[in-house]
Every structure is written in structure tokens, then in C-alpha cells.
Amino acid sequence: xxxxxxxxxxxxxxxxxxxDDCVNIVSVGKFVKRKNHDLLMRSLETLTSKVRxxxxxxxxxxxxxxxxxxxxxxxxxxxxxFEVNLRVNLDREEVFRIYEDSxxxxxxxxxxxxxxxxxxxxxxxxxxxxxxxxxxxxxxxxNGLIFESGSAADLSxxxxxxxxxxxxxxxxxxxxxxxxxxxxxxxKVYRFLLEEILEK
Numbered sequence: 001x002x003x004x005x006x007x008x009x010x011x012x013x014x015x016x017x018x019x020d021d022c023v024n025i026v027s028v029g030k031f032v033k034r035k036n037h038d039l040l041m042r043s044l045e046t047l048t049s050k051v052r053x054x055x056x057x058x059x060x061x062x063x064x065x066x067x068x069x070x071x072x073x074x075x076x077x078x079x080x081x082f083e084v085n086l087r088v089n090l091d092r093e094e095v096f097r098i099y100e101d102s103x104x105x106x107x108x109x110x111x112x113x114x115x116x117x118x119x120x121x122x123x124x125x126x127x128x129x130x131x132x133x134x135x136x137x138x139x140x141x142x143n144g145l146i147f148e149s150g151s152a153a154d155l156s157x158x159x160x161x162x163x164x165x166x167x168x169x170x171x172x173x174x175x176x177x178x179x180x181x182x183x184x185x186x187x188k189v190y191r192f193l194l195e196e197i198l199e200k
Contacts, residue, residue: 022052026102028117031059036108043155054083099124127172143175
């Protein structure tokens with residue numbers, strides 16, 4: 001069995017970092033329990049006195065279970081001591097506009113078989129934080145941080161580390177874009193697959 005890797009193109013935008021002088025965090029993932037949107041909010045709750053930030057969660061609701069989970073997340077978001085924006089069922093270009101207005105991508109999900117949102121965020125020059133049970137954590141190579149799956153304390157520590165050092169955050173974002181250009185552009189993936197096939 002073969003798996004075709006995700007591919008992406010680095011987007012050419014003049015990034016303006018830290019709109020409103022805060023770290024703008026984005027998380028993109030369907031509104032289902034394993035995406036751990038609640039874990040992300042709990043992890044951020046302890047950091048409000050240490051760094052300025054706001055959170056945008058973008059996700060899809062596709063069934064009754066998703067609606068129920070979304071209501072729980074919305075209730076929790078209203079109780080947070082920081083700004084949380086929930087965006088639902090957006091088209092692709094709207095999602096990319098949010099990436100481009102953000103400073104940091106976080107996906108708190110566990111047992112994630114594959115997540116294209118990691119690569120989308122990287123293509124927009126964002127540093128990324130994902131769990132060690134995310135199978136696309138392999139995309140992280142000096143462009144972000146990996147936290148222990150399910151651990152709010154470890155995620156909080158990783159968030160504080162990257163958000164409290166804006167120079168480090170920007171360096172990670174620049175590295176994300178570099179990695180996309182070097183390894184994940186469609187022409188690079190095509191050549192890699194062709195070489196693999198010819199070697200068989």
C-alpha cells in the first residue's frame with residue numbers, strides 16, 4: 001500500500017506580524033471531540049497574565065454530533081478570560097485569509113492520522129504546534145514545537161515558550177515556508193514519487 005503525501009505551495013504574501021500587538025493563534029480542525037479544541041483553550045487559560053493573545057478556531061460541522069460538540073465548545077469559549085472567535089464551515093479562501101492574518105498555528109488533536117491543515121499553515125509562513133500523536137508531526141523541523149498528546153500542562157508550556165519569544169516565533173514561521181518550498185511543493189513531491197516508482 002502506498003500513500004501519496006500532501007503537497008502545498010508557499011503563498012506569496014507580505015506578512016504583518018502581531019496585529020493589535022498580540023499573538024493571533026489559529027486552530028483549524030473539524031468540530032469533533034478528538035480535535036481537542038477544549039484542551040487548547042484550557043492550555044491558554046493559564047497564560048493570560050503572561051502574554052497577549054487571541055484565538056480563532058476554524059472548523060466544519062457536518063452532523064448532529066458535530067453540532068452538539070460545537071455547542072459545548074461555544075459555551076466554554078464564552079467563559080474564557082481571553083478572546084475566542086469560532087468560525088464554521090468556511091470556504092478554502094476564507095480559511096487561507098485567516099492563516100495569513102495569524103501568527104501561530106496550533107492543532108491539539110490526538111490520534112490524528114494525517115492533517116493537511118499543518119501544511120496549509122506552513123505554506124502561509126506560520127510556526128506550528130502539534131501533538132506527538134499527530135502523524136504529520138514529522139513536518140516539524142525547527143519550525144515549531146511538539147507537545148505530549150492530551151497534556152494541557154505540556155501544551156501550555158510549549159505555547160508560552162513560543163509566544164513569549166517573538167523573534168523565535170518569526171524564525172519558526174520563516175522556516176515553515178522554507179520547508180514547504182524545499183519538500184512539499186507539488187513539483188518536488190511529483191519528482192519524489194516518480195523516483196520511488198522507477199526504483200521499484
